[in-house]
Amino acid sequence: MQSEPKPRWERRKDARPQELLAAALDLFVDRGYAATRLEDVARRAGVSKGTLYLYFENKEELFKAVVRENIVDVIGKAESDVAAAPEASCRELLRVMLLKWWSEVASTRAAGLAKLIMAEAGNFPEIARFYNDEVIERGNALVASILRRGAANGEFVALDPDIMTRVLTAPVIMLMLWSHSFFPCDTQGFDPEAFMDAFLGLVERGLRPPP
Amino acid sequence: MQSEPKPRWERRKDARPQELLAAALDLFVDRGYAATRLEDVARRAGVSKGTLYLYFENKEELFKAVVRENIVDVIGKAESDVAAAPEASCRELLRVMLLKWWSEVASTRAAGLAKLIMAEAGNFPEIARFYNDEVIERGNALVASILRRGAANGEFVALDPDIMTRVLTAPVIMLMLWSHSFFPCDTQGFDPEAFMDAFLGLVERGLRPPP
Amino acid sequence: MQSEPKPRWERRKDARPQELLAAALDLFVDRGYAATRLEDVARRAGVSKGTLYLYFENKEELFKAVVRENIVDVIGKAESDVAAAPEASCRELLRVMLLKWWSEVASTRAAGLAKLIMAEAGNFPEIARFYNDEVIERGNALVASILRRGAANGEFVALDPDIMTRVLTAPVIMLMLWSHSFFPCDTQGFDPEAFMDAFLGLVERGLRPPP
Amino acid sequence: MQSEPKPRWERRKDARPQELLAAALDLFVDRGYAATRLEDVARRAGVSKGTLYLYFENKEELFKAVVRENIVDVIGKAESDVAAAPEASCRELLRVMLLKWWSEVASTRAAGLAKLIMAEAGNFPEIARFYNDEVIERGNALVASILRRGAANGEFVALDPDIMTRVLTAPVIMLMLWSHSFFPCDTQGFDPEAFMDAFLGLVERGLRPPP
DNA sequence: TATGAATGAGTCTTCATTCAT
DNA sequence: TATGAATGAAGACTCATTCAT
Numbered sequence: 001m002q003s004e005p006k007p008r009w010e011r012r013k014d015a016r017p018q019e020l021l022a023a024a025l026d027l028f029v030d031r032g033y034a035a036t037r038l039e040d041v042a043r044r045a046g047v048s049k050g051t052l053y054l055y056f057e058n059k060e061e062l063f064k065a066v067v068r069e070n071i072v073d074v075i076g077k078a079e080s081d082v083a084a085a086p087e088a089s090c091r092e093l094l095r096v097m098l099l100k101w102w103s104e105v106a107s108t109r110a111a112g113l114a115k116l117i118m119a120e121a122g123n124f125p126e127i128a129r130f131y132n133d134e135v136i137e138r139g140n141a142l143v144a145s146i147l148r149r150g151a152a153n154g155e156f157v158a159l160d161p162d163i164m165t166r167v168l169t170a171p172v173i174m175l176m177l178w179s180h181s182f183f184p185c186d187t188q189g190f191d192p193e194a195f196m197d198a199f200l201g202l203v204e205r206g207l208r209p210p211p
Numbered sequence: 212m213q214s215e216p217k218p219r220w221e222r223r224k225d226a227r228p229q230e231l232l233a234a235a236l237d238l239f240v241d242r243g244y245a246a247t248r249l250e251d252v253a254r255r256a257g258v259s260k261g262t263l264y265l266y267f268e269n270k271e272e273l274f275k276a277v278v279r280e281n282i283v284d285v286i287g288k289a290e291s292d293v294a295a296a297p298e299a300s301c302r303e304l305l306r307v308m309l310l311k312w313w314s315e316v317a318s319t320r321a322a323g324l325a326k327l328i329m330a331e332a333g334n335f336p337e338i339a340r341f342y343n344d345e346v347i348e349r350g351n352a353l354v355a356s357i358l359r360r361g362a363a364n365g366e367f368v369a370l371d372p373d374i375m376t377r378v379l380t381a382p383v384i385m386l387m388l389w390s391h392s393f394f395p396c397d398t399q400g401f402d403p404e405a406f407m408d409a410f411l412g413l414v415e416r417g418l419r420p421p422p
Numbered sequence: 423m424q425s426e427p428k429p430r431w432e433r434r435k436d437a438r439p440q441e442l443l444a445a446a447l448d449l450f451v452d453r454g455y456a457a458t459r460l461e462d463v464a465r466r467a468g469v470s471k472g473t474l475y476l477y478f479e480n481k482e483e484l485f486k487a488v489v490r491e492n493i494v495d496v497i498g499k500a501e502s503d504v505a506a507a508p509e510a511s512c513r514e515l516l517r518v519m520l521l522k523w524w525s526e527v528a529s530t531r532a533a534g535l536a537k538l539i540m541a542e543a544g545n546f547p548e549i550a551r552f553y554n555d556e557v558i559e560r561g562n563a564l565v566a567s568i569l570r571r572g573a574a575n576g577e578f579v580a581l582d583p584d585i586m587t588r589v590l591t592a593p594v595i596m597l598m599l600w601s602h603s604f605f606p607c608d609t610q611g612f613d614p615e616a617f618m619d620a621f622l623g624l625v626e627r628g629l630r631p632p633p
Numbered sequence: 634m635q636s637e638p639k640p641r642w643e644r645r646k647d648a649r650p651q652e653l654l655a656a657a658l659d660l661f662v663d664r665g666y667a668a669t670r671l672e673d674v675a676r677r678a679g680v681s682k683g684t685l686y687l688y689f690e691n692k693e694e695l696f697k698a699v700v701r702e703n704i705v706d707v708i709g710k711a712e713s714d715v716a717a718a719p720e721a722s723c724r725e726l727l728r729v730m731l732l733k734w735w736s737e738v739a740s741t742r743a744a745g746l747a748k749l750i751m752a753e754a755g756n757f758p759e760i761a762r763f764y765n766d767e768v769i770e771r772g773n774a775l776v777a778s779i780l781r782r783g784a785a786n787g788e789f790v791a792l793d794p795d796i797m798t799r800v801l802t803a804p805v806i807m808l809m810l811w812s813h814s815f816f817p818c819d820t821q822g823f824d825p826e827a828f829m830d831a832f833l834g835l836v837e838r839g840l841r842p843p844p
Numbered sequence: 845t846a847t848g849a850a851t852g853a854g855t856c857t858t859c860a861t862t863c864a865t
Numbered sequence: 866t867a868t869g870a871a872t873g874a875a876g877a878c879t880c881a882t883t884c885a886t
Contacts, residue, residue: 016845034246035334037880048847050884059881118388119330123246174385177329227870248855259872264857438866456668457756459859470868472863481860540810541752545668596807599751649849670876681851686878851883862872 017055017065019045024066029112029180033063033120033127064130070110072134074101079142090150091207094168095200097146101172102196111176118177140165150207157209164207171199228266228276230256235277240323240391244274244331244338275341281321283345285312290353301361302418305379306411308357312383313407322387329388351376361418368420375418382410439477439487441467446488451534451602455485455542455549486552492532494556496523501564512572513629516590517622519568523594524618533598540599562587572629579631586629593621650688650698652678657699662745662813666696666753666760697763703743705767707734712775723783724840727801728833730779734805735829744809751810773798783840790842797840804832 023044027036038059042052056062078097085093105111121128143165150156175192234255238247249270253263267273289308296304316322332339354376361367386403445466449458460481464474478484500519507515527533543550565587572578597614656677660669671692675685689695711730718726738744754761776798783789808825 031334032243032245032330034243035331038882039880049882050847050849051845053882054845115330118391119243119326120246123242170389174389177388178381178385180329249857250855258870260856261858261873262871265870270856453756454665454667454752456665457753460861461859471861472868472870473866475861476866537752540813541665541748542668545664592811596811599810600803600807602751671878672876680849682877683852683879684850687849692877847884847886849883849885851881853881854879856877858875860872860874862870863868864870865868 016045016047016051020047020052020055020062021066021069024062025070025109025113028063028066028116029109032116033059033124038062060124060126063127067113067131067135070108071105071113072138074104075135075138075142079138082142082146090146090153090155091204094143094146094150094203094207097143098168098172098200098203102175106172106176106179106196107192112180114173114176115180139169143168147207154209156207159207168203171195227256227258227262231258231263231266231273232277232280235273236281236320236324239274239277239327240320243327244270244335249273271335271337274338278324278342278346281319282316282324283349285315286346286349286353290349293353293357301357301364301366302415305354305357305361305414305418308354309379309383309411309414310407313386317383317387317390317407318403323391325384325387326391350380354379358418365420367418370418379414382406438467438469438473442469442474442477442484443488443491446484447492447531447535450485450488450538451531454538455481455546460484482546482548485549489535489553489557492530493527493535494560496526497557497560497564501560504564504568512568512575512577513626516565516568516572516625516629519565520590520594520622520625524597528594528598528601529614534602536595536598537602561591565590569629576631578629581629590625593617649678649680649684653680653685653688653695654699654702657695658703658742658746661696661699661749662742665749666692666757671695693757693759696760700746700764700768703741704738704746705771707737708768708771708775712771715775715779723779723786723788724837727776727779727783727836727840730776731801731805731833731836735808739805739809739812740825745813747806747809748813772802776801780840787842789840792840801836804828 020041024036024041027041027044030036038052039049041062042049045052052062056065078100082093082097117128117131121131140162144161147156147159147161147164151158151161175195179192231252235247235252238252238255241247247270249263250260252273253260256263263273267276289311293304293308328339328342332342351373355372358367358370358372358375362369362372386406390403442463446458446463449463449466452458460474461471463484464471467474474484478487500522504515504519539550539553543553562584566583569578569581569583569586573580573583597617601614653674657669657674660674660677663669669692671685672682674695675682678685685695689698711733715726715730750761750764754764773795777794780789780792780794780797784791784794808828812825
């Protein structure tokens, strides 16, 4: 008469937030921030609308969590890596960091968030502020710190580190936009991997001081 | 003593469409398609919501008109120019066309439409179709036709014209995205004009057949 | 240099109201009161929306004018006829009146107004009031007066004239509805003329006192 | 001392559709299709505008549901009854069916839908199509099938069954119109029940073959 | 925790009416 | 007279968020 107690693995409560974040990333990237309906996010994660609100306060917090999960954490790890290796080669550090960014962000579904931010940040000031503070500023600061360290120890030519940061990051950002644009250029005759390779070569050569 | 009674509205038939298109361009570029409220467009043009509907059937048609006015017409002119000069230097034709695109589209407010399309075309299929047919296809066809003509008369090296079309247009499209992105890269340490100059030099040299 | 003065017959100002009333009748009957757009009425009459307002104060007055033109005037004529023939045969009077109603109202486009009133009078109280006062009350009063006169002079059996008025008018009203209903009954196997004939026969026999 | 806090809303999932359909029927019948505001329907059912959209996709679907609930289901039941009694007396079958139609549709609030359809079907083609397919065609087919069966087994005189279907249904339809018209004829001196009785007698005698 | 019913502010679109020309 | 540009109130529909269960 007694109903079977549900096996504990049937409902993976711990996995819920991850499932929701994954669903949210997909939809935010495909449709943009405003056009993504929370009900769709919930449905894609296999839960009800109300459940979503148990884990995330509102749409904005859900979006921030997606950004944290997919971008901010990568930056955090990179910050730790850089801080943990005060003696490492800056050239190598920079190369590894850009490659990591590529492999863990820019080449993944999360790259689509760049498109979203570019298009909609203006309409959602709090999101713009968050993204600027947590991604752009922190990312730029990290790159600039390596450039400064490299200039100080003679590994890099001495260029304005803030300007150079922009020069180094812009192509990768563009690559992120590219990979999610609806323009044919990203589907024909364009190989992001090759682009990335060429870019890394450029960085390597371009920052090396003359012998 | 009596103040002029301010007319509730003013008749400006001929100027209205242009004023509305200008207001719409501004708001579409700033906020995106979905987030632009027609009432705001009307107010910015100094008219009421209803007036807008006298000139444009609905939001979609307003947007199409904005694209026509600011982009399609430029392509149309370019098509005429090319057709009108069957004997012209293809190298010169290409240079002039890219410069015109830059000066009349990419360097203007209309550049922001690229961002909008990239972000929202997926949500508005009819707009995607329209933009693809009227801008992307026509623009690509025009560039490809010049490349073919130039290859035929020996002005250009013989490369796949469709691939080359993508290569030539992609940087300009990126420039359009760049100039309306919220990333600081477009406001600091980046000079679109210089970029454009460098790009034109590249095109000139890159397409010239070896002597 | 002087422009030709327009020939006076070119713009038939006097005909305008009639043209507008005809257009309005058509549209009111086809679409109903609320769904008829004044701009369509004006266009069908070949004038602009503003012009319509020169002749009719507003939509309601236009509708009233249509009813007056097509129904009230017929009733007015009938009232005069009855008043002008105080010695006439009531039987004949009644027959002629019903036939006139048939030929001048019920068999014409104006019959559609009955459908409109039935469906929409509840939404437009002023129109309901007007129609009731000008058509229903006056029409009923006229019929009842003949019945009373006929009962008084022995032409008709003595029945409650108000009840009999309903009995006599209801079938004709139904006929009006019928002829504008979308039900197939009016297009197949139903002949309004035959119905009318049968009905008149019934009236003739039904009201004749036993010998 | 403290008053019960009144809940902003009450959960009544199962009852909601019926409440909404009842409210919608009332308003559609009173005001017509176009003039009925969904917000009013919702308010009359004691819920908000948004709630209505949880149960019905849009105005058109709400209307179809009202028709299904109040008319189509009655026809469906009748179809089953006829199919379930292949040996039954057709005379009885017909009488019962017309009585049922009267008691379950024509004498109820739903009768007002006939008026609505007659007046507005022309403005809403999809609704016209639906009503024609689901009510008129099915209803006529059912009556005609009984007439055919009755003619085949000698219960009825052999008349064109499609024509006779119109003749039999028209009076009932008219009765439906009548009962919701604003004309005084339906409120004074007219007894629909008596009309129905008389009509059934007519049918009984009119279809009986001569002995 | 989980559900999903309920809410209501917000946006596009229509159209009767006004009025400068 | 005649025009048609301009207005603004009104209604269908969407969706982030709340909350009783």
